[in-house]
Amino acid sequence: MKKTVTTLADGRELIYYDAGDGEARGGYPDRRPLEPAHRNAQTRFDELQGEWVAIAAHRQDRTYKPPADQCPLCPSTEDRLTEIPAPDYEVAVFENRFPSLGGPDGGRCEVVAFTSDHDKSFADLSEDEVALVLEAWADRTGELLARPDVTQVYCFENRGEEIGVTLSHPHGQIYAFPYVAPKMDRAVSRAAAHRARTGRNLFDDMVEREAADERVIEQNEHWIAFTPYAARWPYEAHLYPKRRVADFTELDDAQRAAFAPIYLSLLRRFDGLFPAADGGPGRTPYISAWHQAPKRAPGAQTEVALHAEIFTVRRAPGKLKYLAGAESGMGAFASDTTPESAAIALRGAGR
Amino acid sequence: MKKTVTTLADGRELIYYDAGDGEARGGYPDRRPLEPAHRNAQTRFDELQGEWVAIAAHRQDRTYKPPADQCPLCPSTEDRLTEIPAPDYEVAVFENRFPSLGGPDGGRCEVVAFTSDHDKSFADLSEDEVALVLEAWADRTGELLARPDVTQVYCFENRGEEIGVTLSHPHGQIYAFPYVAPKMDRAVSRAAAHRARTGRNLFDDMVEREAADERVIEQNEHWIAFTPYAARWPYEAHLYPKRRVADFTELDDAQRAAFAPIYLSLLRRFDGLFPAADGGPGRTPYISAWHQAPKRAPGAQTEVALHAEIFTVRRAPGKLKYLAGAESGMGAFASDTTPESAAIALRGAGR
The missing domain is CATH 3.30.428.10 (HIT-like)
Incomplete structure (x- = not known):
């Protein structure tokens, strides 16, 4: 597996994972004029339930069901710049632009693009592609758990509009909680x-x-x-x-x-x-x-x-x-x- | 407040609550040919979360968004027999025909019809009408909590199709749990x-x-x-x-x-x-x-x-x-x- 760590225009991290020796993904800078990333999420403790709650008001403005030709998880092209600057990728992981965690209380939210193919779903991946996703999950788990502000690393996938998924490109998320989730x-x-x-x-x-x-x-x-x-x-x-x-x-x-x-x-x-x-x-x-x-x-x-x-x-x-x-x-x-x-x-x- | 306790055709209890001396509601038997009520709900304990879960497979067949002229919570008429046999009522409470609780493990599910007016919502009630609902909640709480198979009485209202409400007639529910809910x-x-x-x-x-x-x-x-x-x-x-x-x-x-x-x-x-x-x-x-x-x-x-x-x-x-x-x-x-x-x-x- 080859791992290429890059930085997006607003300072967020983007990491490419490729099988085998993989491609060189590092030569594609993010050319978008981005506002600084959101870092103001809060965590609050509910005394009655003994549970932490994350509060991130900026998420009201997050990307909501874009048309397929505006998908932020597809590779970038000459004409259209997405969250992923390279013209192709296998698995890409980057910090969420609208995170629920990651303010002064710590934690981090990441997006995992499972494939560059917009129309697939996870169940359409080959066994080799799934093996690469697993490597990426394992790598992220180790890296995030090593951070002093992270207590639990939670990888998950939401699939389907019925549960509020706003981007149809096959992807999952990682919540690196600064607390132990309920x-x-x-x-x-x-x-x-x-x-x-x-x-x-x-x-x-x-x-x-x-x-x-x-x-x-x-x-x-x-x-x-x-x-x-x-x-x-x-x-x-x-x-x-x-x-x-x-x-x-x-x-x-x-x-x-x-x-x-x-x-x-x-x-x-x-x-x-x-x-x-x-x-x-x-x-x-x-x-x-x-x-x-x-x-x-x-x-x-x-x-x-x-x-x-x-x-x-x-x-x-x-x-x-x-x-x-x-x-x-x-x-x-x-x-x-x-x-x-x-x-x-x-x-x-x-x- | 006047309280009239009656029995539906399948043995479920139906209770009318009327303000003041109220109306005589007892003279209207349930004339529907009903199958026996469901009494096969189970409760199971999730060892990992330490929580009880109710399982009631018969609920798959429950009434689902009936048209207004088929509403089971409206009063009965000459032509149409509903869950409520009387031709009018103020507040009516009855055992749910499709309960999540109430099998061998105990508990009971009740429906609370807040008003006979199909098109109102709770917020449209008068203060006197709300006071009667409160009396009904208090009465049900005392009665249900006195049952040996009940540990917690939970009154709630779901309003809106967005959260899966299948009957638009203004109503709430009471779950009398045989356990302490999570x-x-x-x-x-x-x-x-x-x-x-x-x-x-x-x-x-x-x-x-x-x-x-x-x-x-x-x-x-x-x-x-x-x-x-x-x-x-x-x-x-x-x-x-x-x-x-x-x-x-x-x-x-x-x-x-x-x-x-x-x-x-x-x-x-x-x-x-x-x-x-x-x-x-x-x-x-x-x-x-x-x-x-x-x-x-x-x-x-x-x-x-x-x-x-x-x-x-x-x-x-x-x-x-x-x-x-x-x-x-x-x-x-x-x-x-x-x-x-x-x-x-x-x-x-x-x-």
């Missing part, structure tokens, strides 16, 4: 309590139980995917490496090699749940959320297992699961699908 | 820790701080409304009685009398944020979530303060706040609005 904070506490009570790791015990249950969707030698016992979403898959690791940087070569086939297969299962009008694969909206251990502190934080939680808000053709009073108001999820039937549907779907 | 569970823990550390009540300290800050929206002798310091939503108002009570049943007469004016005013402020095309008041989608203390257990649960959290997912005209990877995947809220500017907007809005 769901992670709860898992860390739960895992510490489980260790104190049983002497065992909570994730290991849970994966072992799920592997023996009826909700397994798919597995290979190194990874296993299942719909969890207490799934919250209409269709949900959790993907774990069978040997527990804290984050992407700890995956060994065999785990890395076995990743692309199962991750692509899972995403294609989601697309297969809701076929397009012509009977071909649909484009199911989904969120893919990578849980990685926060920065090591003595004790509990060594317990967290790297895994992905992939889920869709589509509960039936044309019907979405909304987070209303129960979920948004009280955190109380009510699912319209049994996890067992969701696992059956995901096992039977694909493209 | 947000409440966290608040109970936080309040216990605050008491242990400071000897004081967390809610009292927080309201005192907010009352002295710049985010107060409105107050009267008995109630105060503010946008909280760490607001998660584009526009958010929290409404507290100035004398702390655990739930609706503990409000005294003066607090009850002072409630309708400020609650109506707040809801009208939300409508005023986004005027209709003709310049008149809009219909802002909102969630109004009533936090009430769960069933008293020794210690921490006496600390919770009754309050409403009212918020909208609309962040700008035509733009919604979506819960995507950050929020749904990691519980990490990122707000595009500063709480201070939201409070200014709410203070300036109305209808």
Whole structure:
């Protein structure tokens, strides 16, 4: 893998990742006349919930559903300058121009362009392309976690207008939080309590139980995917490496090699749940959320297992699961699908 | 107030609340040939998050955006039989035909029809009508909390198609949880820790701080409304009685009398944020979530303060706040609005 670190016109970092020896990407300066980047995001602590909230008012002005010929994630051309100055790239990562984090309280938001091809989706990538994305995620995780102002590195992908995606070019995001995010904070506490009570790791015990249950969707030698016992979403898959690791940087070569086939297969299962009008694969909206251990502190934080939680808000053709009073108001999820039937549907779907 | 308890054709309870001596509502049996009510909802515990999840697969078949002349919450007529057999009513409460709770694990879901007038919204009610809704909420809270299978009574209203509301008739819901719901569970823990550390009540300290800050929206002798310091939503108002009570049943007469004016005013402020095309008041989608203390257990649960959290997912005209990877995947809220500017907007809005 070749990595080329560059700087955009407003001072933000842009990094190209290329497979093999890769191309020379450094010779393309950003020729746009940009205003300085936003650095005024705040973090505030909610005393009632014990959770951090990020506040970034400048995001009201962020790019909103540009036409395809205005896509800021396509490579630049003679006529049109985008966020990515080079005329082509494989994977590109850059600091978000409208970040939710990164003010005086620290943290950083990055965008990961998975491919230069505007019309693909992640599930269309080749296994080699996915392997390069994985290398980029691992590199970013290591670099960001080493920063003194970062506590947790969260890689995720939002796909679909139904969940508010404003850019259709295939891309994900990385939030490098200056705090432990709420769901992670709860898992860390739960895992510490489980260790104190049983002497065992909570994730290991849970994966072992799920592997023996009826909700397994798919597995290979190194990874296993299942719909969890207490799934919250209409269709949900959790993907774990069978040997527990804290984050992407700890995956060994065999785990890395076995990743692309199962991750692509899972995403294609989601697309297969809701076929397009012509009977071909649909484009199911989904969120893919990578849980990685926060920065090591003595004790509990060594317990967290790297895994992905992939889920869709589509509960039936044309019907979405909304987070209303129960979920948004009280955190109380009510699912319209049994996890067992969701696992059956995901096992039977694909493209 | 007059209360008339009746039974629907499938065994569900329906209760009429009328102001004053009220009307005789009992003489109208439910003449529909109904299948037995659903009683197969499950609750499952998510070990990683330490949260309960409700699973109710029958809800996939629930009533979905019926035309106005098929509304199940309008009074019944000679020609059309609805969920409410009487030819008119003031407030009606009945068990949900498609409940998320109420299987073998306990709990109950109720629907609260705020008025028989299909075209009104809550903000259109008179102060007397609101006072009757408050009486109904208090009555339901006391009755449900007395059931051995109920731990927390949660009254809420979802308004607007944008958050998935499938019936436009003005109504709210009550979830009588057999467990302490996640947000409440966290608040109970936080309040216990605050008491242990400071000897004081967390809610009292927080309201005192907010009352002295710049985010107060409105107050009267008995109630105060503010946008909280760490607001998660584009526009958010929290409404507290100035004398702390655990739930609706503990409000005294003066607090009850002072409630309708400020609650109506707040809801009208939300409508005023986004005027209709003709310049008149809009219909802002909102969630109004009533936090009430769960069933008293020794210690921490006496600390919770009754309050409403009212918020909208609309962040700008035509733009919604979506819960995507950050929020749904990691519980990490990122707000595009500063709480201070939201409070200014709410203070300036109305209808």
